[in-house]
Amino acid sequence: MKKTFRILTVGLSVAVFGFVGFKVLSPAAKTGLAKTPDQRTRMAEGRAEPDEHGADRVFISDAKLAAGGVALGAAGSAVLSxxxxxxxxxxxxQESVVQVTPRFPGVVRDIRKRIGDAVVKGDQLASIESNQSLTAYDLKAPISGTIIERQISLGEYASEQKPAFVVADLxxxxxxxxxxxxxxxxxxxxxxxxxxxxxxxxxxxxxxxxxxxxxxxxxxxxxxxxxxxxxxxxxxxxxxxxxxxxxxxRNAPVAVRVGAIQTLESKTIVFVREGDKIEARPVLIGESDAQHAEVKSGLSEGERYVAENSFVAKAEMYKGGAAGE
The missing domain is CATH 2.40.30.170 (Efflux pump adaptor protein, beta barrel domain)
Structure with a gap:
């Protein structure tokens, strides 16, 4: 009987304290109070939560965004083509390409330029020994440009019927x-x-x-x-x-980069930066071209959004959702 009386007494005490406002803290709440503000921010980062409109958002620092190569932009007008x-x-x-052909047939005695070499008008390209005079003459660049073809080799017979070099102004x-x-x-x-x-x-x-x-x-x-x-x-x-x-x-009053558009839970969304959070904002997309997409609703001019590498924000949102389960 004495043991039973003590157990009932303890239970009555807990009930009385609860009635007068005594609060028993959960382990998670105790942990939060034990941390500094910076530490609590780091604990919150990466956890997803809904905003007042029901859109998912996740805490993520600027440093983490930068590390993932995320670039932010501001929604604004754009010209769609x-x-x-x-x-x-x-x-x-072809109006700046010249074929350089020997004036007289003969044997190639020296080659000064190769394919890819840059030349200035008047530069010596090769030296050819004429069959008629048995003396050497210079083959020179008629324009400034780049050697894109060479069809002669040292010691071979060069003919006036075939170009020795092709020079192009690129x-x-x-x-x-x-x-x-x-x-x-x-x-x-x-x-x-x-x-x-x-x-x-x-x-x-x-x-x-x-x-x-x-x-x-x-x-x-x-x-x-x-x-x-x-x-x-x-x-x-x-x-x-x-x-x-x-x-x-045509001009679109509010537009974002095409790479900013993602799909999350069957919704078309753009990740919007709000303070230290990234929000998965549902949007209605209109016409688009290769660079920009028109936003008909869901985003206002001037709002900051994830313009490049939005898949990083999407991955963080999935991680945050898993952490919150």
Missing amino acids: ETLHLNGILRAN STIWVDLSVYRHDFKRVRIGDEVLIDPDDGGENIKATISYVSPVGASDTQTALARAVLTNPDGRLRPGLFVTARLVLAK
């Missing part, structure tokens, strides 16, 4: 684009075109300067050409490129 995709190839500007390059017959009426001289050399750099803006009046029987296409400046040698003849011919333009 309706474009026609074309394939093409880079070629040396400061300008042709890009020849293939246009299919159902698109002929959409391509005109003066149209803007964006060239992608597929080298990781920015697209190159140019204009169509020539449209061929005849087609190619083997490809059933016609040629459209743009001339590109090439001061740093970025463009190399023989390489394939893609292009977007600009057909029409």
Whole structure:
């Protein structure tokens, strides 16, 4: 009987203290009180929670975003372009290509330049011993440029019937684009075109300067050409490129980068930066082009969002959701 009385007494004490407001802290709450503000921030980082609108958001620091290569942008107006995709190839500007042919046939006694060498007009390319006079004469560069072909070797017979060198001024390059017959009426001289050399750099803006009046029987296409400046040698003849011919333009009041758009739980979302949180904001997307997408609702002008490497924010959101379960 004494043991039973003591147990009942303890239970009564707990009940009384609970009635007057005594609070028993959970282990998690005790841990939170034991930490400094910075430590509590680090504990919260990476945990997902819903905001007042029901959108998921996760705590993540600027340092962690930077480490993941995430770049932020501000939602704002952008010009969207309706474009026609074309394939093409880079070629040396044939108006700046010269074949260097020996004046007299003879034996090649000396070669001064190789393929890829830069030359200045008047530079000696080779020395040839004439069959007629048995004296050597110099073969010189007629223009400044780059040696792109060499068709003679030391000691061989050089003929005036065959070019010994080909010199090209590569400061300008042709890009020849293939246009299919159902698109002929959409391509005109003066149209803007964006060239992608597929080298990781920015697209190159140019204009169509020539449209061929005849087609190619083997490809059933016609040629459209743009001339590109090439001061740093970025463009190399023989390489394939893609292009977007600009057909029409319109302004979108609020737009984001195309790479910012993600899908989360069957919703189209953009990751928005709010203080120290990233929010998965549902948005309604309108028209888009290769660079920007119009946002019809869900995002306001000036709001900061994850513009590049948004998959990093998506991964953090999934991790945060798993941690909160």
